Amino acid sequence: EVVLVESGGGSVQPDGSLRLSCAASGFIFDDYPMHWVRQTPGQGLEWVSGINWKGDSIGYAESVKGRFIISRDNARNSLFLQMNSLRVDDTAFYFCAKSNGGYGDYGGAFDSWGQGTLVIVST
Amino acid sequence: ALTQPASVSGSPGQSVTISCSGITHDVGGYNYVSWYQQHPGKAPRLLLYDVSHRPSGVSHRFSGSKSGATASLTISGLQSEDEADYYCCSYTTSNSLTVFGGGSRLTVL
Numbered sequence: 001e002v003v004l005v006e007s008g009g010g011s012v013q014p015d016g017s018l019r020l021s022c023a024a025s026g027f028i029f030d031d032y033p034m035h036w037v038r039q040t041p042g043q044g045l046e047w048v049s050g051i052n053w054k055g056d057s058i059g060y061a062e063s064v065k066g067r068f069i070i071s072r073d074n075a076r077n078s079l080f081l082q083m084n085s086l087r088v089d090d091t092a093f094y095f096c097a098k099s100n101g102g103y104g105d106y107g108g109a110f111d112s113w114g115q116g117t118l119v120i121v122s123t
Numbered sequence: 124a125l126t127q128p129a130s131v132s133g134s135p136g137q138s139v140t141i142s143c144s145g146i147t148h149d150v151g152g153y154n155y156v157s158w159y160q161q162h163p164g165k166a167p168r169l170l171l172y173d174v175s176h177r178p179s180g181v182s183h184r185f186s187g188s189k190s191g192a193t194a195s196l197t198i199s200g201l202q203s204e205d206e207a208d209y210y211c212c213s214y215t216t217s218n219s220l221t222v223f224g225g226g227s228r229l230t231v232l
Contacts, residue, residue: 109172
């Protein structure tokens with residue numbers, strides 16, 4: 001069974017930083033691309049970032065480009081999201097999601113999701 | 124974002140269809156449309172990928188199709204547990220890799 005567990009969320013002031021982690025188990029982690037998807041409480045889903053199995057092909061949503069950095073450690077079956085220069089509108093639940101590798105370097109449907117970790121950016 | 128109706132409803136046993144409208148740069152140009160179900164307080168769950176493919180474990184009551192730049196999710200034999208939010212998602216050649224629809228809340232009457 002695929003299990004994804006996010007951690008690292010919390011409250012931070014604008015312009016602050018947070019580092020999210022996602023611990024993966026139940027599948028061969030370095031066989032699949034991984035992603036971060038966020039959801040503002042009570043609102044819709046937004047793709048944030050994705051990374052291929054090797055970590056050398058990466059993409060970001062325009063809203064986070066230049067501020068967030070995705071990375072992975074295949075030896076530790078872990079995915080990370082370094083979030084810098086946080087803004088109030090970054091407030092959301094952040095989900096770690098496994099891709100089925102359906103297209104491109106890191107594209108595909110999100111076939112497994114974690115439960116999410118809440119990030120609150122507020123003064 | 125892809126355009127979905129904000130809400131849909133149906134009675135138990137009936138069928139409902141949720142539309143997802145995009146453009147040629149996303150839904151209209153590629154068969155990389157996926158659908159997700161999300162119950163309150165839960166993580167999304169993949170229902171369909173590549174327009175109409177069901178992952179193992181997903182009921183045959185869920186089916187997908189696409190015509191032009193509009194994809195559709197049909198849920199047949201509605202059950203109370205189908206009451207949830209549904210999101211479509213597509214590969215896009217615009218700024219981001221992937222774009223989601225705004226979500227549709229299904230109410231089972």
